[in-house]
Structures are given as structure tokens and as C-alpha cells.
Amino acid sequence: MPTVSMTVNGKSVSADVEPRTLLVQYLREHLSLTGTHVGCDTSQCGACVVHVDGVSVKSCTMLAAQADGAEVVTIEGLDDNGTLHPMQEAFRDNHGLQCGFCTPGMVMSALDLVKNNPSPSEQDVRDWLEGNICRCTGYHNIVKSIQAGAAAMRG
Amino acid sequence: MSETGIGARVKRVEDQRFLTGKGNYTDDINRPNQTYAFILRSPHAHARITSLDASAAQASEGVVAVFTGKDIAAAEVGGLPCGWQIHNKDGSPMAEPPHPMLVADKVRHVGDQVAMVIAETRDQARDAAEKIVVEYETLAAVTATDAAIKDGAPQVHDEAALNTCYDWELGDKAATEEGFAKAAHVVKIDVVNNRIIPNAMEPRVALGDYDRSTGDYTLFTTSQNPHVIRLLMGAFVLQLPEHKLRVVAPDVGGGFGSKIFHYAEEALVTWAAGKLGRPIKWVSDRSEAFVTDAHGRDHRTHAELAIDGDGKFLALRVSTLANMGAYLSTFAPAIPTYLSATLLAGVYTTPAIYSEVRAVFTNTVPVDAVRGAGRPETSYLLERLVDRAAKQTGIDKTELRKRNFIQPEQMPYQTPVALQYDVGDYPAVFEAGLAAADYSGFEGRKAETESRGKLRGVGISTYIEACGIAPSAVAGALGARAGLYESAQVRVHPTGSVTLFTGSHSHGQGHETTFAQVVSDLLGVPFEAVVVSHGDTAKVQFGMGTYGSRSLAVGGAAIYKACEKIIDKATKIAAHILEAAEADIEFKDGNFTVAGTDKSMAFGEVALAAYVPHNFPHETLEPGLDENAFYDPLNFSYPSGCHICEVEVDPDTGVVEVAKFTAVDDIGRVVNPMIVEGQVHGGVVQGIGQALLEGCVYDDEGQLLTGSFMDYAMPRADNVPFFTVAQKSVMGASNPLEVKGVGEVGAIGSPPAIINAVVNALEPLGVEDVTMPATPMTVWQAIQDAQAR
Ligand code: FES
Ligand code: FES
Numbered sequence: 001m002p003t004v005s006m007t008v009n010g011k012s013v014s015a016d017v018e019p020r021t022l023l024v025q026y027l028r029e030h031l032s033l034t035g036t037h038v039g040c041d042t043s044q045c046g047a048c049v050v051h052v053d054g055v056s057v058k059s060c061t062m063l064a065a066q067a068d069g070a071e072v073v074t075i076e077g078l079d080d081n082g083t084l085h086p087m088q089e090a091f092r093d094n095h096g097l098q099c100g101f102c103t104p105g106m107v108m109s110a111l112d113l114v115k116n117n118p119s120p121s122e123q124d125v126r127d128w129l130e131g132n133i134c135r136c137t138g139y140h141n142i143v144k145s146i147q148a149g150a151a152a153m154r155g
Numbered sequence: 156m157s158e159t160g161i162g163a164r165v166k167r168v169e170d171q172r173f174l175t176g177k178g179n180y181t182d183d184i185n186r187p188n189q190t191y192a193f194i195l196r197s198p199h200a201h202a203r204i205t206s207l208d209a210s211a212a213q214a215s216e217g218v219v220a221v222f223t224g225k226d227i228a229a230a231e232v233g234g235l236p237c238g239w240q241i242h243n244k245d246g247s248p249m250a251e252p253p254h255p256m257l258v259a260d261k262v263r264h265v266g267d268q269v270a271m272v273i274a275e276t277r278d279q280a281r282d283a284a285e286k287i288v289v290e291y292e293t294l295a296a297v298t299a300t301d302a303a304i305k306d307g308a309p310q311v312h313d314e315a316a317l318n319t320c321y322d323w324e325l326g327d328k329a330a331t332e333e334g335f336a337k338a339a340h341v342v343k344i345d346v347v348n349n350r351i352i353p354n355a356m357e358p359r360v361a362l363g364d365y366d367r368s369t370g371d372y373t374l375f376t377t378s379q380n381p382h383v384i385r386l387l388m389g390a391f392v393l394q395l396p397e398h399k400l401r402v403v404a405p406d407v408g409g410g411f412g413s414k415i416f417h418y419a420e421e422a423l424v425t426w427a428a429g430k431l432g433r434p435i436k437w438v439s440d441r442s443e444a445f446v447t448d449a450h451g452r453d454h455r456t457h458a459e460l461a462i463d464g465d466g467k468f469l470a471l472r473v474s475t476l477a478n479m480g481a482y483l484s485t486f487a488p489a490i491p492t493y494l495s496a497t498l499l500a501g502v503y504t505t506p507a508i509y510s511e512v513r514a515v516f517t518n519t520v521p522v523d524a525v526r527g528a529g530r531p532e533t534s535y536l537l538e539r540l541v542d543r544a545a546k547q548t549g550i551d552k553t554e555l556r557k558r559n560f561i562q563p564e565q566m567p568y569q570t571p572v573a574l575q576y577d578v579g580d581y582p583a584v585f586e587a588g589l590a591a592a593d594y595s596g597f598e599g600r601k602a603e604t605e606s607r608g609k610l611r612g613v614g615i616s617t618y619i620e621a622c623g624i625a626p627s628a629v630a631g632a633l634g635a636r637a638g639l640y641e642s643a644q645v646r647v648h649p650t651g652s653v654t655l656f657t658g659s660h661s662h663g664q665g666h667e668t669t670f671a672q673v674v675s676d677l678l679g680v681p682f683e684a685v686v687v688s689h690g691d692t693a694k695v696q697f698g699m700g701t702y703g704s705r706s707l708a709v710g711g712a713a714i715y716k717a718c719e720k721i722i723d724k725a726t727k728i729a730a731h732i733l734e735a736a737e738a739d740i741e742f743k744d745g746n747f748t749v750a751g752t753d754k755s756m757a758f759g760e761v762a763l764a765a766y767v768p769h770n771f772p773h774e775t776l777e778p779g780l781d782e783n784a785f786y787d788p789l790n791f792s793y794p795s796g797c798h799i800c801e802v803e804v805d806p807d808t809g810v811v812e813v814a815k816f817t818a819v820d821d822i823g824r825v826v827n828p829m830i831v832e833g834q835v836h837g838g839v840v841q842g843i844g845q846a847l848l849e850g851c852v853y854d855d856e857g858q859l860l861t862g863s864f865m866d867y868a869m870p871r872a873d874n875v876p877f878f879t880v881a882q883k884s885v886m887g888a889s890n891p892l893e894v895k896g897v898g899e900v901g902a903i904g905s906p907p908a909i910i911n912a913v914v915n916a917l918e919p920l921g922v923e924d925v926t927m928p929a930t931p932m933t934v935w936q937a938i939q940d941a942q943a944r
Contacts, residue, residue, distance in 0.1 A: 018278070034183035035176015037408070039356045040441035044864035047356060075176035088174040092166055095833045099663030100173030101356040101408030107174065122877070129872035133864065135356050135409050136663045138836030138901075139872040 004064045008033065009077030017064055023057075024048045026064035027074060035075040035104050039133070046132030049105035050074045056112035058131070075104035078111075087111055087149035096145030098136035106132050110146040118154055120147065159675055159682035161892075164829045167668045169661070178406045181360035181377050186434035189362075190219050192424055193280035194437065195270040195287050196446065197262035200296035200518035200857020201309060204260060204269070204289060211286040212272055217279030220431055221287070222423070223270045224259030232256065232426060235417055236391040237483040240634040241321045241492055241514070249321035249514070252312035254482040256392070256419040256426075262291070263311055263481035264518050265859055266446025268419050273427060273435055296518040296857035300455055300476040303515040311481060311516040320479050320514040321488065325496045326572055331509035334470020338461035342544040348532045349927045350453035350478065350851035351844070352867055353525045355662075357408020358439040359448060363424030367432050371399055374425045378404040379414045379660050380700020385692050386637070387417040387485070393426055397692075400425075404690040407662035411841070412524040413448045414662070415702045416485040420447075445862045450851060451525025453478035454491055454532045460505075460540050466550045466558050470507040473499060473536070477514045480521035487523045488514060493633050494529030494621070494703075500570035501537045502581040502619050502795055503559040508571045518857040524702060526841055527620070527902040534618035535927075538907035542614070542914070543923075552615060553589065557582065563885075574621060576793050578887035584821050585617060587883040588797025592817035600801065604814070610804040611814070612916025615797065616907035622896030623708030623792035623888075640787035641705070642697045643713035645674065645721050647780040649766035651759030652684040655717075658698015659710030660690050663837075664898065665830045666706060672826055673711060673892070677718040679745025679758055696783060704896025707826065708792045708888070715891040716784035725761045727776055732756065732764055790889040794896050796820035798839075798904035802912040806920065809935030811847055811913055817879040818904060823888045823895035831897050835880045838901020844870040845902070846909040850928040868928075917941070 004021075005014040008031060015030040027033045027050070038060055039047035048060040051073040078085040084092065087107055097103040106129070113120055113128045120128070125143045134142060159165050172178050209221040235254040242248055257268050270287055274280035295309040302308055303318040311318055335341065362375040372395055378384050381402040388402075389395040407414060424435040439447065455476045461469040477491035496510040545552035561568050563580040570576065589595075597613045604611035624630070627638035644656040655674050659666055671685040688694050701710075722742050729747035730737040739750045748755040756764075765780040801815040818835050825831050848868035852860040861867040886893050906927065913925050913934065921941035926933060 020278070028183075033176070034180075035178070037180070037357070038182075039358070039408075040864050042441065042863045042865050045356060045441075075174075079175045082171070082175070084171075084174060091174055092170040095167070095829045097170060097173055098665070098833060098837060099355070099357065099407065099409040100169070100178050101180065103173050104176050123873075126873040133356065133869050133871060135354055135411065135841075135869070136837045137833060138838075138840030138878070139870075139875055140836040140877055141833055143872060143877070 021064045023062045024059040046105040049108040086152035090149030091145040094145040102134040114150045161676045189434040191277040192437040195284045197267040201294040202291035206290045208288040212283040215283035217275040219273045224257040227257045239489040241488040250315035252314045298853040318516045324511045326509040328509045330507040331470045334507045335461040339464040340462040348452045348454040353411045353413035355409030361421045362436040363428035364434040365428040373401045379410040382698040392422045401693045411526040449484045449523035468505040473510040484521040484523035490529040498533040527899045530620040538616040588819040592799035610916040612912040614908045614911030619795040621791040622704035624703035641710040641713045643717040645717040651762040656695045659706040704898040707894045712890040713786035720782035792895040798908040800908040800912040804916045809931035822897045841902045842905025846906040
């Protein structure tokens with residue numbers, strides 16, 4: 001079994017995994033980082049979004065081996081010892097989550113949007129979220145959260 | 156109102172863990188020495204299993220065991236039970252064919268479970284399952300209700316002639332016929348309430364464990380009601396007594412009904428864990444979820460409304476064909492009957508109603524409750540019918556509704572279809588809806604839309620639903636095999652902090668926040684001093700779970716009752732310590748005071764005294780402050796509302812866009828407005844999904860063509876707008892908190908408003924009807940057909 005090594009949330013990690021292991025399995029099963037979720041098997045729902053070298057990626061759609069040597073950030077890597085990142089805080093303030101299952105993917109995806117578009121319009125946010133499905137919130141408060149999070153990050 | 160009490164917009168306590176990736180969903184749980192199950196499923200909709208050879212699978216790497224239908228048939232286990240029995244018109248009980256955990260002889264839908272492979276890893280289990288050789292003799296399949304009842308249709312079960320599960324009726328047929336005899340107008344409609352797939356974002360997971368040293372079983376499962384699963388699985392399937400079976404439903408990623416029911420995989424992993432003495436985890440793929448999670452709706456209805464010369468409704472007759480799928484899921488028989496036909500009065504004074512429902516088996520996934528469960532079918536039927544009646548009689552659609560509303564002074568109002576509405580003010584809610592939607596400004600917006608070459612329509616719907624399910628005596632009389640009360644335990648700790656144990660499971664609804672607000676408000680303790688525990692039968696005394704918008708109306712009432720008992724007991728303790736008569740103690744803002752004096756004890760001091768009972772008179776005063784309550788509702792609760800939708804339609808492409816959506820709901824008292832708005836948003840988008848996007852399609856062989864997120868259109872952020880949501884609350888609901896329920900209102904009120912808006916937009920082109928889901932293709936075709944006429 002090949003050894004796959006990467007940096008996850010700032011820590012170097014390494015594991016021997018079967019070649020077919022997906023990045024999401026590597027994170028959940030080998031590193032016990034269960035904040036990244038699996039909501040589908042067709043790369044549609046976005047519950048699994050993480051950052052690989054600073055870009056949002058569906059971790060169900062990438063082999064762990066493809067992330068060998070990469071910098072990976074998951075939802076567990078955002079808060080500072082329990083103090084929420086402004087985007088996480090915005091989701092709480094705006095009730096941008098209900099069951100919480102889509103939430104890690106939504107937050108990670110939102111951060112990638114805001115990196116490139118610090119002041120997204122409603123339509124920008126809605127278009128960007130094309131690959132993230134939420135069954136609970138009706139998106140209303142997710143869109144508000146992301147706009148508020150972006151504003152907080154602009155300072 | 157305090158900043159955290161009833162009515163306050165308190166931020167959710169559960170969010171910290173969800174936002175930091177620390178939620179504890181079932182698939183996040185792993186047990187030492189765990190194995191993995193993979194279920195081999197039928198690729199055919201209807202077929203006889205002629206042979207099954209699992210020897211290669213058994214020998215496959217990492218395989219621990221393989222179980223087949225024959226093993227289950229030989230084991231001392233029951234089938235999956237149905238929780239509701241409906242009776243036919245002639246009084247005989249419905250057909251109730253067996254539903255085995257694994258099928259031995261005949262598969263009845265694509266996805267039916269045939270064998271279970273257990274291996275050291277998930278991939279090994281999956282690889283081994285591919286080595287099982289099953290030979291099938293395929294049979295003709297039937298998927299549509301109207302085809303299923305034709306002579307010569309394929310028979311799903313031998314026990315159900317003409318695939319009929321039951322043929323049921325409600326209402327006064329003769330009085331209804333009289334109404335029609337007097338009618339100036341008879342308005343007719345045929346509607347199909349499209350089959351939808353619930354698709355909670357977290358797929359189902361079941362993890363069974365068995366402790367050989369104690370003989371105790373544990374099941375971790377994605378359930379809305381762990382106690383109900385313990386009851387059904389323990390008593391009916393595996394014959395395990397409650398004290399030997401613990402069911403845990405930890406954080407659950409949405410349910411919408413689909414996680415109410417007891418599924419085969421739960422019983423399989425629990426049973427097999429006992430056989431193997433090792434934990435077994437099964438995780439559903441999304442593709443598997445599409446063919447195993449119970450679907451919703453799938454009703455075909457013909458209805459006729461008799462109206463007099465003044466536009467007053469005289470009588471309504473309704474005939475529905477309801478799809479049960481291949482087997483009866485837990486609550487399935489109740490959906491088209493007691494959760495649907497009993498609401499046929501809507502908010503109108505129609506004096507005579509007759510409804511008949513024929514439920515049929517087909518070679519499709521079982522159909523059961525999905526958000527709204529029966530009530531969206533009724534609101535869709537009624538409001539489409541009323542719009543058509545407005546057109547046919549020439550009476551404006553708002554005016555026609557107003558002429559027929561039940562008036563607030565008629566409350567309590569006995570409908571002709573069994574329910575008695577307790578409180579409500581439908582005219583006021585309607586006016587509030589029209590105002591919030593700026594209904595009178597529609598023509599201006601329409602002109603603007605038309606200037607861009609598009610069409611604009613406005614659609615109105617009103618609705619009423621029965622929530623707070625359910626008074627046990629009523630439910631029992633109607634065929635429920637369980638009571639539908641709820642339980643709560645309020646444990647006050649020595650320092651005055653409180654743990655609330657509730658049978659209402661939370662899977663997105665925010666109970667950990669809302670319920671803590673209620674307890675904090677009633678007991679006068681800080682919000683932060685209350686923690687809510689739910690979802691574990693080893694911790695929570697009992698519970699009937701979360702569905703039918705019952706959590707606050709029934710579960711909240713149990714909490715209220717338990718808090719009352721706490722206050723009674725604390726009053727006794729305070730009276731003893733303050734050396735006053737109990738009757739002289741007043742409880743207010745968290746303090747027990749001797750009336751007319753400054754002698755007082757804070758709640759926390761009483762709590763401490765309860766656990767340090769140094770001078771208690773032990774014959775009359777027990778130590779401790781811990782109370783339990785069960786609440787059985789006196790009546791259903793009746794949320795109602797008015798939803799108004801405006802759509803823009805591109806006549807060239809058939810694309811419908813929801814341009815404006817307003818929901819004004821009467822849900823009684825609001826505990827947390829932020830959470831309430833979120834529930835309405837989510838419900839409305841599920842309604843938009845049903846109306847415009849989501850439709851389940853089976854081909855003639857019974858293959859599910861919409862079996863993934865690539866083929867089944869889930870609403871996405873760019874399909875929906877921001878919403879205007881408001882409450883017009885009428886107090887007086889028949890429960891101590893005067894709450895009515897909000898979880899389903901969005902999904903009930905919105906589909907008819909949307910489709911009425913689409914039909915309204917297309918009227919100038921001669922279109923009279925549009926079916927759900929109103930996809931671009933459907934709308935474009937409706938336009939072409941109308942123009943060809
Ligand atoms: S799990 Fe659905 S897109 Fe990755
Ligand atoms: S919060 Fe439940 S799926 Fe988004």
C-alpha cells in the first residue's frame with residue numbers, strides 16, 4: 001500500500017492507504033477528521049468540500065494520492081481553539097445552518113468565493129453555490145451568512 | 156420578554172459543534188473491532204429469485220459472514236411492521252403483506268434487499284457482494300397507480316387482489332350528493348401529486364453492536380425517533396426486550412420524514428451483531444438512498460366542487476389513488492387517509508364532503524411521510540380547485556376565497572371530515588398575506604416583466620394543517636397501533652442547573668436551543684444553565700419522536716408539564732424552609748416568595764435545599780428535584796396560512812423563475828423567531844422543489860430513472876429567491892404553550908401558490924393546467940399544446 005503524506009490543518013500527516021482511497025476517506029477514516037461529510041456519490045452535493053493548496057475541492061472526487069504533498073485545510077482547521085472564524089461566526093449569527101450536514105462544505109466553499117470576490121452580490125453567492133446542496137435552510141440564510149461573513153472579513 | 160426566554164431570537168447552541176466540524180453523526184461513530192455491511196440489492200423491479208450462490212463471496216478476502224433471505228426466513232425474527240391499520244369501506248382490514256428484512260423468494264422493487272455481506276472493510280464487503288450469483292426470473296412490473304388496479308396488471312403481492320391495499324371512505328356521501336344536486340356550478344379537476352424523494356443530506360447509517368458479557372444490544376442509527384425504533388425493532392422484529400436494547404440517534408443530518416420509519420438495515424445490523432459478536436456498520440450510498448429511503452406523495456386525485464349561485468361552496472367529492480410502493484412502510488397507510496382526507500375542508504365552510512381513497516401496491520420504493528405528509532396533497536388539490544372555480548364562476552380568486560372562509564366566531568369549528576379546528580382567523584391571515592405580498596402592486600410588476608418579453612403570474616394559496624400529532628384516543632380509534640404522546644424529564648441539579656431529557660429528537664430543528672428557552676423561561680433559570688438531552692434510549696425515559704410538526708406542540712407541552720411539577724415540588728420545599736403555608740408561596744422570575752413579605756428563596760437555593768434535606772419532614776417531603784411528565788394532546792393543533800407566489804415565465808423556453816414569494820403563517824406562539832423563519836424558508840424551498848424541479852420517474856420495467864443528483868433535480872441556491880416570511884399568530888391553541896407547529900407549513904402552502912402562479916402567467920396563452928414538476932419542458936409543452944388547440 002502506498003504511503004500518502006500531506007499537511008492537514010497545519011500538521012504533517014502520513015498513512016499507508018490503498019490506492020483507491022479517496023481524499024475524503026483519508027481525512028475521515030485515517031485521520032478521524034469527521035467534519036468533512038459525504039452526501040452523495042456523484043460529486044454533486046459539496047458536503048465534502050475542503051481546501052487543497054488554497055482552492056476548494058470536492059474531496060470525494062479526488063484520490064488521497066493526488067493530494068500527496070499538498071496543504072489541505074478542512075473545517076476543523078478554521079477556528080482558533082474554539083473561537084470561530086468570521087465566516088463560521090456569520091453562519092451562526094444568520095442561522096445559516098440547521099442540521100449542519102452541508103455546513104462544513106458550505107463554509108469551505110464560501111471562503112474560496114470570498115478569497116477571489118471579497119464583496120459578492122446575492123447573485124454571485126447563489127451562482128457560486130451551484131455545487132453545494134442544502135436540504136434544510138432553503139439557502140436564504142446561507143446567502144445572508146456568506147455576504148455577512150464576507151463583510152466581516154473585509155473588516 | 157427576556158433576551159433568552161420564549162419569543163427571543165436566541166442564537167443556536169448546537170451551532171458551535173456543527174460549525175467546527177465536531178458534530179457527532181452516526182457515520183462519525185466507530186466501535187472497536189468493527190466490521191462493515193454491504194447490502195446486495197435487487198436490480199429488478201419484480202422478479203423471482205430462482206437461485207442464489209454466495210460461496211464465492213463467503214470465500215472472498217476479509218469476509219466475515221454472508222446472510223441471505225433464507226437465513227432470515229429460518230431465523231426467529233419477524234418482518235418490518237406497519238404502525239397503522241386502515242379499514243376498507245366494508246369494515247375489513249387492509250391487506251398487509253409481509254415485509255422481510257431480506258427477501259428469499261420474490262423481489263418487489265429495484266433496491267429490495269437480497270443479501271448482506273459483512274467484511275473487515277467497506278470495500279471488501281462491496282467487492283464480495285459482487286461475487287454473489289443470483290439468478291432471477293423477471294416478471295412484468297407495475298409502477299403507476301392507475302395501471303396497478305387494471306385487470307391483468309402484474310400482482311405485487313398474492314395477498315392483495317388487484318394490488319389494492321385498502322379502499323377507504325370518509326364523509327357523508329348522501330349529503331354530498333344533495334349538495335351537488337343544488338349546485339349552480341360544478342368545477343372538476345384532476346391532479347397528480349408527484350412522487351418526491353426526500354434526500355436528507357446525510358444518508359442513512361446503522362451501526363449495530365452486541366456485548367456478549369451482558370447480552371446487551373446497541374443500535375446507533377440516523378433516526379428521528381430512537382424510542383419508536385426500539386419499540387418496533389425490539390418488539391416486532393427481533394423480539395428483544397427494551398432493557399436489552401439501546402437505540403442511539405446522535406446528530407442526524409436532516410430527516411424530513413424519511414428517518415421516521417424502521418428500515419431493514421437497522422434490524423439486520425443489530426441481529427447480525429448478535430450472531431457475530433462484533434459491531435457492524437452499514438452506510439447508505441446516495442444511489443442506495445434513492446432506492447431505499449421511503450419516497451413521498453404519489454397521489455392521483457379527481458375532485459369535484461359544487462358551488463351555488465353566490466359562489467358558496469356546497470359540497471366536495473374527492474377520489475384518490477395513492478401509491479404505497481412495494482411494501483407498507485411504518486406510517487404509509489395513514490398518509491392519504493387520516494393525514495390528508497381529514498383536511499379537505501381546508502379553511503372553508505364546505506358543509507358536505509365525501510372522500511374515497513384506494514391505496515395500491517406497485518413495484519416501486521415504499522411511499523410514506525415526507526415533510527407535510529398528506530397535507531401538501533390536500534392543500535394542492537383544494538387551492539388548484541378553488542382557482543379553477545374562480546375562473547369558471549367569474550368571481551375574483553380573492554373574493555371567492557373570502558366568501559367561503561370559516562369565520563373566527565365559528566370556532567371551535569367542526570368540519571364534515573372528522574376534525575374540530577380549535578382556533579384560527581383565516582380572513583385576518585389572508586389579509587395579512589395580501590398586504591405582505593403587496594398583492595395590489597402586482598399589475599405594476601407584471602407590466603415591468605412584460606416589458607422584458609416575459610410573462611408574469613401571481614398565485615395564492617391558503618392552507619390549514621393538523622399538527623401536534625396526536626391525541627392518542629383519536630389516533631387509536633383511527634387505526635394507529637401506538638399512542639402519540641410525548642415525554643419530558645426535567646432534572647434540576649443541586650446547583651440549580653437543569654438537564655432536560657426529551658423524547659423529541661432534533662435533526663436540524665434546533666430543539667437544543669428552543670427547548671432550553673422554554674425551560675429557562677418557565678423556571679426562571681439562566682438559558683446557559685439548561686442543557687437538552689435527546690436521542691438516546693439509555694438516557695431519555697421514552698419518546699415518540701419528531702415528525703408531523705409535533706415537537707413543540709406535544710413535546711413542548713410535556714416539558715411544560717414537567718416544569719409545573721418542578722415548580723410544585725420546589726414550592727413545597729420553599730414553604731417548608733421559609734416556614735410558610737404552601738398556598739402563600741408565590742413563584743415569579745425564579746424566586747419563591749412568601750406573599751406580602753420579603754422572605755424569599757431563589758430557584759438555585761431551593762434546588763440546593765432539595766439535595767441537602769437536613770431538616771425535611773421525610774413523611775411529607777421527598778428530597779430531590781427531578782420530575783417526569785407525559786403529555787397526551789387534547790386536540791391537534793392547526794397552523795394555517797396564506798402563501799403568495801409571483802413567477803416569471805419565459806414563453807420561448809418554458810423556464811419558470813420564482814420572482815417573489817411571501818409566506819404569512821399562523822403558527823401560534825413563537826418561541827424563537829429566527830428558527831421559525833428558517834423552518835419556513837426550508838419548507839418553502841422543498842415546496843418549490845416539488846412544484847418546479849423534483850419528480851420521480853420510473854420506466855416501464857420499474858427502473859428508477861431519476862436515481863441520482865444528476866437526474867433528480869434538487870433545488871439549489873440559484874433556483875430560489877429571498878423570501879418574505881411573517882407570522883400572523885392567533886393564540887389559544889389547545890396546548891399549554893399555545894404553539895401550533897411550523898416545520899411543515901412551507902412545504903404545504905407553497906406548491907399550490909407556485910402552480911397557480913404558473914397557470915395564471917400562462918392564461919393569456921390559453922393554458923389551463925400545468926402539472927408538477929413544472930419543468931421548462933412541461934411548461935413549454937403546455938404552451939405548445941394550448942396554441943395547437
Ligand atoms: S460527497 Fe457529494 S460532492 Fe462530494
Ligand atoms: S443544514 Fe441541513 S443540509 Fe444544510
